[in-house]
Amino acid sequence: MIRRMKFLRNYLDKIKPNFEKGGKLEKLHSVFTGFESFLFVPAHTTRSGAHIRDAADMKRTMIVVVLALVPALLFGMYNAGYQHFLATGALAGAGFWQLFLYGFLKVLPMIVVSYAVGLSIEFAVAQIKGHEINEGFLVSGLLIPMIMPVEAPLWMIGLSTAFAVIIGKEIFGGTGMNIWNPALLARAFFFFSYPSMISGDAVWIAGKPDAFSGATPLAEAAVGNPLPDTATLFWGLIPGSIGETSTFCILLGALLLLATGIASWKIMLSVFAGGYLTALLIGSLLPADNVYAHVDALQHLLIGGFAFGAVFMATDPVTSAQTGKGKFIYGLLVGVMAIVIRTLNPGYPEGMMLAILLMNTFAPLIDWFVVQGNINRRLKRIKATS
Amino acid sequence: MSKVITLKKGLDIHLNGVAEKRAGDAEKAVFYAVKPVDFRLIPKLSVKAGDAVKAGDVLFTDKANPAIRFTSPVSGTVESVNRGERRKMLEVVVKASPEIEYVDFGRADVNTLSREELTERMLESGVWPLLIQRPYGIIADPGVTPKAVFVSAFDSSPLAPDFDFILKGEEKALQAGIDCLKKLCGKEVNLGVKAGTAADSVFLKLKNTVVTRFKGPHPAGNTGVQINHLNPINKGEFVWTINIQDLVILGRLFTEGRYDARKTIALTGSEVSAPAYYHTLSGAQISSLTEGKLKNRVHQRIISGNVLTGQKVPADNFLGFYANQITVIPEGDYSEFLGWAMPGFGKFSATKLFPSFLCPKKSYSLDANYHGEARAFVVSGQYDKVFPMDILPVYLLKAALAGDIDKMEQLGIYEVLPEDMALCEFVCTSKTPVQQILGDGIDLMIKETN
Numbered sequence: 001m002i003r004r005m006k007f008l009r010n011y012l013d014k015i016k017p018n019f020e021k022g023g024k025l026e027k028l029h030s031v032f033t034g035f036e037s038f039l040f041v042p043a044h045t046t047r048s049g050a051h052i053r054d055a056a057d058m059k060r061t062m063i064v065v066v067l068a069l070v071p072a073l074l075f076g077m078y079n080a081g082y083q084h085f086l087a088t089g090a091l092a093g094a095g096f097w098q099l100f101l102y103g104f105l106k107v108l109p110m111i112v113v114s115y116a117v118g119l120s121i122e123f124a125v126a127q128i129k130g131h132e133i134n135e136g137f138l139v140s141g142l143l144i145p146m147i148m149p150v151e152a153p154l155w156m157i158g159l160s161t162a163f164a165v166i167i168g169k170e171i172f173g174g175t176g177m178n179i180w181n182p183a184l185l186a187r188a189f190f191f192f193s194y195p196s197m198i199s200g201d202a203v204w205i206a207g208k209p210d211a212f213s214g215a216t217p218l219a220e221a222a223v224g225n226p227l228p229d230t231a232t233l234f235w236g237l238i239p240g241s242i243g244e245t246s247t248f249c250i251l252l253g254a255l256l257l258l259a260t261g262i263a264s265w266k267i268m269l270s271v272f273a274g275g276y277l278t279a280l281l282i283g284s285l286l287p288a289d290n291v292y293a294h295v296d297a298l299q300h301l302l303i304g305g306f307a308f309g310a311v312f313m314a315t316d317p318v319t320s321a322q323t324g325k326g327k328f329i330y331g332l333l334v335g336v337m338a339i340v341i342r343t344l345n346p347g348y349p350e351g352m353m354l355a356i357l358l359m360n361t362f363a364p365l366i367d368w369f370v371v372q373g374n375i376n377r378r379l380k381r382i383k384a385t386s
Numbered sequence: 387m388s389k390v391i392t393l394k395k396g397l398d399i400h401l402n403g404v405a406e407k408r409a410g411d412a413e414k415a416v417f418y419a420v421k422p423v424d425f426r427l428i429p430k431l432s433v434k435a436g437d438a439v440k441a442g443d444v445l446f447t448d449k450a451n452p453a454i455r456f457t458s459p460v461s462g463t464v465e466s467v468n469r470g471e472r473r474k475m476l477e478v479v480v481k482a483s484p485e486i487e488y489v490d491f492g493r494a495d496v497n498t499l500s501r502e503e504l505t506e507r508m509l510e511s512g513v514w515p516l517l518i519q520r521p522y523g524i525i526a527d528p529g530v531t532p533k534a535v536f537v538s539a540f541d542s543s544p545l546a547p548d549f550d551f552i553l554k555g556e557e558k559a560l561q562a563g564i565d566c567l568k569k570l571c572g573k574e575v576n577l578g579v580k581a582g583t584a585a586d587s588v589f590l591k592l593k594n595t596v597v598t599r600f601k602g603p604h605p606a607g608n609t610g611v612q613i614n615h616l617n618p619i620n621k622g623e624f625v626w627t628i629n630i631q632d633l634v635i636l637g638r639l640f641t642e643g644r645y646d647a648r649k650t651i652a653l654t655g656s657e658v659s660a661p662a663y664y665h666t667l668s669g670a671q672i673s674s675l676t677e678g679k680l681k682n683r684v685h686q687r688i689i690s691g692n693v694l695t696g697q698k699v700p701a702d703n704f705l706g707f708y709a710n711q712i713t714v715i716p717e718g719d720y721s722e723f724l725g726w727a728m729p730g731f732g733k734f735s736a737t738k739l740f741p742s743f744l745c746p747k748k749s750y751s752l753d754a755n756y757h758g759e760a761r762a763f764v765v766s767g768q769y770d771k772v773f774p775m776d777i778l779p780v781y782l783l784k785a786a787l788a789g790d791i792d793k794m795e796q797l798g799i800y801e802v803l804p805e806d807m808a809l810c811e812f813v814c815t816s817k818t819p820v821q822q823i824l825g826d827g828i829d830l831m832i833k834e835t836n
Contacts, residue, residue, distance in 0.1 A: 005723035008723070009721060009723070037759060039723065039724065040721040040722060040723055040724075040725070041721060041722040041724075041725030041726055041755075041757060041758065042721055042756070042759060043719045043720050043721040043755070044719075044755070044756040044759070045687075045717055045718055045719050045753075045754040045755055045756060046754045046755075046756060047698075048819055048821065048822045049695075049804070049808070049811045049819050049820060049821035049822055050693065050694045050695070050808050050809075050811045050812045050820075050821065051687065051689055051693045051694070051696065051698065051713075051715065051754045052399070052401075052544075052693045052694070052715065052752040052753070052754060052812065053754075053755070053756055053757050053758075053811075053812060053814075053817065054734070054735050054736055054737065054757065054812055054813045054814070054815070055730055055733035055734060055735040055739075055740050055742070055757045056735045056736075056737045056739045056740065056757070056758075056813075056815050057726055057757055057758025057759065057761075057815060057817065058758060058759075058761045058764060058815055058816060059726035059727075059758065060726045060727075060739050060740075060758075060815075061737075061739065061764075061765060061815055063726065063727060064739060132759060132761075134761060134762075135761075136764070173762070174762065175761070175762060175764065176761065176762025176763050176764045176816070177762060259738060260737065260738045260739055261737055261738050262737075262739075262765075264766070264767060317764055317765050317766040317767075318764055318766075320766070322766035322767070322780065323778065324767065324770065327767075370778075371778060371781050371797075374776065374777070374778050374781075374797070374798075375796040375797065377776065378620075378796065378797075378798060379796075381618060381620055382620045382621060385620060
């Protein structure tokens, strides 16, 4: 294995001097090392501390998260085609591959734009700061298109991505230092800058004729219209952001994340628990004229971005709480806030994005209390002995 | 029945090259050395090249506390004083005479000596530095009376020597050592043994001890972990510890009346042809143990100690003062095509990102490759799984990185040594130099609080 790619290794070693200090392509140093370490795990060996190291690194971790996103992504592509052909009335005549290909061609440019914009900025910043390229954007770059409506203009996606990467991440010091989830920050930027392009009923179905109602179940629920049955919501052939509709596919990803231990089960479980319990409580407390509050608690978890947010975004280890107890509190509050925002605000039917961003902001505070608890236990011990 | 403490957190790393339970004599080394770099101190040299010394004669002292002496493990002539960058003293090398002549410190019954007399003898003979003081893992301060003494009778780290095997027949010296510790501290000695230790074990026959059994994965054998679970160190408190094999050397000072630094070293690791135990002396040149015993390959790494906490040393270097083990592993300086994407059979990971979790009993021949590059902290909760103390490891490390001594104190810096967090370093996806950061934090604490 190691030998097999020797010619490639030799080639890289040959062109490497061009990218070093003083070489003619010095300005592309970060790009070169980024690609080099992508192709070959470096020959570095340990110099201080433990001599042996775990085989897992950041690339391995991030690539598994990308894998976990694949079921929801592929389904999202198919669903984009399905919704288009359903809206135009041509569904009966269209085959599986026709639907998928339509969606694929719709979604692919969005992914390309997100990666191209984000990675360019990452490379440029790495070059300026003399850092190495971080793998974090491999995940963010895929998440961004998956939480956008299929009709979102490409330039808006590009602009939102740039905002999220620069303002959300790089100014704090890059991956690992950011306060808010970069992908959600991109969506928040989009949402507040171009609200008409990410709400209402015109943007969720590609090439939708005006006569067809394209409202998401979320929007229907908010105004008291009947929802599709629970099974339809679970499988996900409904309008919505590209990756969020199929709870089934999201749970497939969740399974991989939990089995590999990358995502915290504490957060995931408590987000769902918080959401479910709040939906039950609000349903029983609010008067009947708040129709949204009386949506079945389980359906609350299936519609909109709740499941996607709980599995892929609330669990972001950098922006969530980092202490064991803190994760439960953080997750629970994400679930609670998502349902509270949904049902108690008259303007907009979704609450998950704002709930997670809000709790991202408070995660350090939650951790502070947990850390303080640890400190107090230690202080109490001194008192007990003296 | 003694108390049993079960630890759930931690990680056993199974490596190839466990020492077979057979002990032979190592080649007699020509050169021996005491290395000031094994201790946190500035040395003051007491000899010069060419001086004749006996085993037990002083080579150098601690500049800050001249009573603490470091003595020669053999008799012979001082060969050289090797220095490194900025004339930092690295090692004082002694060329051994054919037969060892000892300085006679006089046999004595520990129980008849006073605490002062014990201390005096230990300092004079050079066994005192075997006593480690926590916080900070420094040489014990003779002016302090510790609140407790802890000895761990087992090492749980990868490929660790089996002390039950090594110390068979050393009961008398062990008991003398224990009695000495009891007198120094005024209390019975806490002895941590592995759960399931056979009833005929040398350790269970020792008197003046309080035995606690520890069950669970590494670092269950670390004294730091055992102290944390039994009698955690608070601000202003001191605890002394000593390696169980060093306890024998301490005991011999009284049973034999001399500094007899004989040790049994486990030669382990996947690059050793026939891993086994060897009798040698403290400070012996490593090549005397390894020559002709390693697999015939280049790119090997010799470690004085274990793979998690030991020092990388060239073969012409010397056994560390506290070492019980030499480990030899492949260097691993190869670049691997798409290594992060391949299934990775034969690689070991504590995560479930590699197939290694499917066969938890399998042994591996791990090398010193980083398996990735350093990154900022990203994955959370990783350290907690391998760190069985009520301390928040990442927050403590961040306090150390920030140089915040108040925060370090609040978060438990007194209770840990780098070795206790070595597994955190092993599992870290971001390849954070955990032991280095913690060691720097401890250095800062010593500097700022003294």
